Structure formats: C-alpha cells, structure tokens
Amino acid sequence: MASLDCGPPKKRPKESQLEENEETFDKQDRDYFRSYSDIAVHEEMLSDTIRTNAYRHAILKNYENVHGKIVADIGAGTGILSIFCVQAGAKKVYAIEASDMVEQTRRIVDENRMSDRIDVVQNKVEDVVFPEELDVIVSEWMGYNLFYESMLQSLIHTREKWLKKGGLMMPSAASLYLAPFTDEDYPDRLELWSDMYSLYKVSMEAMKPYAQKCIASRVIIRSISPESVQAHAHKVCCLDMKEVQRADIEKVQNKFEFRCFGHSEIHGFTTWFTVDFPGGTSLTTSPYSEGTHWAQTLLYIDQPLDVEQDTLIRGTISISANPKMTRYLDISLSYRVGEGPVYHKYYLMNDWIT
C-alpha cells in the first residue's frame, strides 16, 4: 500500500528539488484555502473546546472594548468568532473568509439573525477594502508550531493598513516555547526491527539506523505527556501583536540553554505556543495543560542524547517561511551537550507532517 500520510525523509531541499515541485504559490494558496472548505477541519476546530472557549471567554470578557465597535474577523471559517463579537455588542463585524466555506458562514450568520451586524466577505484579507477603520481585529491565525501556514503576515498587513490608533488585537500576544523531550515509544519503534526475527524468522537489524534517520527527518504533530518534557521550556519568542513587524517574523531565531531535570534519553525538541488576550485570558497548547487540536510539534534528532540532572544543552533554533512554498516552514536547529560536538538539523515543515 502507498503511504498516505507519510512523506519522504526531508533534507534541505536543493533548488532543483524545489523546481521539481511544480506547485506554484497561487496553486498552494488555492489548495490552502480549499482545504478549509472541508468539513473535517471545522469539526476538529469547533470540537476543540479549549480553543473555542478561550476565544469566547476573551471576547465576552472584553465587552467594554468590543461593545459598539467595528471589528474584523480574519479567517472567519464558520463565523463563530464574529458571532461572539456581536454577542459582546460589536456594532459591525467584517467576517473575512477566502475559502468557499463563506457560503456556510452566511447561512450561519442568518440563522443567528446577525446579518445586519456581520458582513461576510469572501476575499484574501490583503485584497479587502474596508469601508471604515477597525477598532478590533480578532483572528484565530495560529498554525502548528505557531507559524505554520504563515497567516500572521496577513494579519500584520491588515493591522497596519486598517486598525485605528489605539485599536485592539485579539489575541494581543503570542509566545513560542521549546523544550527537550523523551518519546516513550521511541525504543519500541526501533525494537520493531529486532522483532522481525521472532515474528517472521527474518533478521532486520540493518533497518535500525535507517529507521532512526527517517524518524529524525520528520516534523511530527502529537500530544506528549508532561513527564516527557525534560527541562524547563525556553521562550523562543514573544510577539506583541500590536507591535510585531513583518520583518520580525521573516526569520525567528533564538539561542536556547537547557538544564535537564534528570537522567533521561532525549529524542528531540518539542515546541508549543501560548496566546494571550486583553484582560488576562490565555490559550496554551502546552503539554502541561489540557490538550488542543494543535497538540505539540516534535522535532526529532538523529541520535538520542543521554543526559543527567543539570546536563547542559545549548543551541540555536531558527524558523522562517520556505522561500518557494511560503506556507511551509524551514526550521534549522543546532545544539550541543556541554562542550560536546555541535549537531545541525534542518526540517521542512510541510503538509507531510502527521
């Protein structure tokens, strides 16, 4: 059978490889927006009560800031955030949705008798001409590893062009965290190749190094337990949504330093994010909190690291949009244990992630 959810091991793509990929930016955009017309995405997002209630509580709590105000909801989807804003007293909400989902958005707005307060607009937000300045911009723009999908650029563009001086961004801040982790299943996954002899009388030890290499070449989205986090998380970045400039996120680069909690085997580094709303509401995708559909992002390394209490791991992570496929992410990681050798890893975060 063919791999339906697994891609080839990822290496830094050579120019030629990227030219092989005939997908153009426009086609990527088309596919991207089209994917949001599928019901399963919306089932997943709305079933994620941690996510949706964080927005609901934040918007209703900000009654004073929303009541009688002009709001834009960027990437409205079902329009649920727009509806929360009207429930909080918004005078007018522009629900911007580029995908064909927009027909459903309109039906839902009508069903909730809010068509006089919510204007549903099908367009890329960069191309929208708002009839007035905005008091509030609300958006659920966060992708896996915070930056996947690169929707933030569109948001900043809209803020700069349309948000009133002193206007409100919801969320108002976003932070990305990094920590070393242990994958409890990792040993079993390699042991599978030793099991081949007892299962089928065929020896496949030779597959182990290749299996390790493949595992280490992939970005995986999965929930991990709090126990598998092996050091205090490092904050890679903290974006003030009112201040962040497009240039700031073209390449997010940051040094990190971890002191390990104790004896363990590190299989890679995991990221998660938190967004904050005015008034103190937060939404976190941390492994220490209740799970969301974002889970955590796992970056596996080539060889597990054996560490003890207070073992020092230092390094640098850098995240940027892939120049050719701008919704994909290039992630570069370099790290060393104590004064040991420096290791370098590159990951292409694309639709193969699972």
Next chain:
Amino acid sequence: MASLDCGPPKKRPKESQLEENEETFDKQDRDYFRSYSDIAVHEEMLSDTIRTNAYRHAILKNYENVHGKIVADIGAGTGILSIFCVQAGAKKVYAIEASDMVEQTRRIVDENRMSDRIDVVQNKVEDVVFPEELDVIVSEWMGYNLFYESMLQSLIHTREKWLKKGGLMMPSAASLYLAPFTDEDYPDRLELWSDMYSLYKVSMEAMKPYAQKCIASRVIIRSISPESVQAHAHKVCCLDMKEVQRADIEKVQNKFEFRCFGHSEIHGFTTWFTVDFPGGTSLTTSPYSEGTHWAQTLLYIDQPLDVEQDTLIRGTISISANPKMTRYLDISLSYRVGEGPVYHKYYLMNDWIT
C-alpha cells in the same frame, strides 16, 4: 489550523481542474516511489502480521513450486517476500524495487546471507530486463479498494513478458467485494452541529446539509464492525492472476443487488478484497476477519437510506484509473432502493483519502 489530512469535497474533476493540477505522470510516479522510502510505510506493512504471515505461510506451503525455481518479487520493499522465497528453496530471486528503499533491501539481504540468491534491482519493473524467464512472480501489489495505486498493470506486463508457460503467480487470484454499511458515528457527527448551541450559544443547524455533502464526497479508509455490514457482500470482480488482461482492469464495472438484513440506516457502500494463493492460503481484508492495515474502503452516499428486512438495493459500480493521474481511481456508483429514484455518485480516490 490547516487541514493536513482532509481534502476538498471531491466532484468529477473538469478538464480545467485537472489541468490546474500541474503534477505530471512522471512527478506522480516519483512521489509515489519516494513515499515508499519512508520508514512509516514499512513499519505499518510489517506490523500487519495478518498480511505478512499470509504471504509467509503461502510461500513456505508452496515449497514444491518454489524450490529450485526462478522468482521475481515485484515491489520488494524490505525484501521480506524474497527472503521467504529463498527460505522455501528458491534458486534465484529478483527483488525489484523502484524506490531508494533498495539500499536497505540490499543490507537486509546481506544480513540474512542471501546475496548469492537474491538480486536486488532498483528499477521500474516495466524497464527490467531479466536474464532468464521466471517460474514464479510474487508480489504484494494490492492497494486500498484493491486497485488503488494501479500496480496491477505492471504485474500483468511482467507476467506476459517474463513468466514461463505454466509459471506461478502469487497471489493467484484477487476478489473485490461490495456491501452497504451503517456508520454508527454518523448521527453524532451531524449532531455536533446541534451541540454548538449548548457548547457556545451559537446555532449551527445550517451546517448539517453541508456536513452531509462533505462526508458523502470523500472516500474514507477505516475499519468497520461486522455488525455495520447490512447485506450479504456482492463480489464485484474475481481476477485470475494468470489470465487477467490489462484491458480487463482498465474499467471494472459490475451490477449489484442487495437484500438488506433488517431495519437499519445505510450510510454508504463499503469495499474490501481477498487474495488467494496456490495451495489454499488466503488473505482477506473483510470486516468479518481480523483487521489489516487496508481496513475497509468507505463510499458515503448523499442521504442515508432507511431500509427494512429484504429491502432491495440495486445498482452499478465502476472503477477505473483516473486518466490524468493514473495511480488515482475514478469510482462511479449508481443505486436505487426498490423502484425508487436512481442516485448517481462519483468519487475521486486520491491521496486525500484518510
């Protein structure tokens, strides 16, 4: 977040839509073979003991037919079937593998000290020039819905060109089955949209018809329970691997007739397959048997059908390779309940299936 495993609702692709898709046959082939260089595929296939043991037992049981014989293993992967053949006494096995997995295949063959008996060849089988005629062709060529991946064409090509008169095909026969099914989760999946009010005080009844339309537009790979099968399965086709011609599988079309077991709500039609080996070993992906990684293929219909005991459902199914993306399948379904209206459905079975 973006849909990573969900595609847009599928309609019959217009020429223009397919032209939009700049993926060429060569690129599709490249991606297809490349996907087999990923470890996860092989973990899944080898962890599927029903699959692997069926081949192992069939090959060892066919000792007389394999001992001292010339064998080709088409799409060798890890080379496990080639190794089974040597264990059954094969004089020479040509392990044909187009993907870069071939480096691992060689290592595994060496590790099992069979490099004198197994020639690992990296090539598309159509381009392989065998130094001698073949006594046996063994291959695990079956895709989801039997025909997905369209590897069978390559197999027939090799049989016609290289298999000795009276040679052996393993498997020797393949059958595809169709039956109406009930999805126990279907009501909950629609009810989710009614739950939105109690969850978030937002009414989303309007999403139900759209949700139904989306669900009905997708081909889903999932294991269903024996209880969810609502009539005796209909055999869509039975291929004799020695006789089947390429023309026979260009379009597999067949009429079906079901008498429902009893009162139930039908959500679609499910397919599964069985392959038989000389000597009586079989491998089935039926919901009545232990699960395999192929699970079952689910074709959802637009509106559930309420049926009673002996309700008659008649129709036609036709399966063919998509003319532009030849590893994808076009599936057309027409059906009617008793003398009721005739419904028509089209599915594009592509990499979006989940």
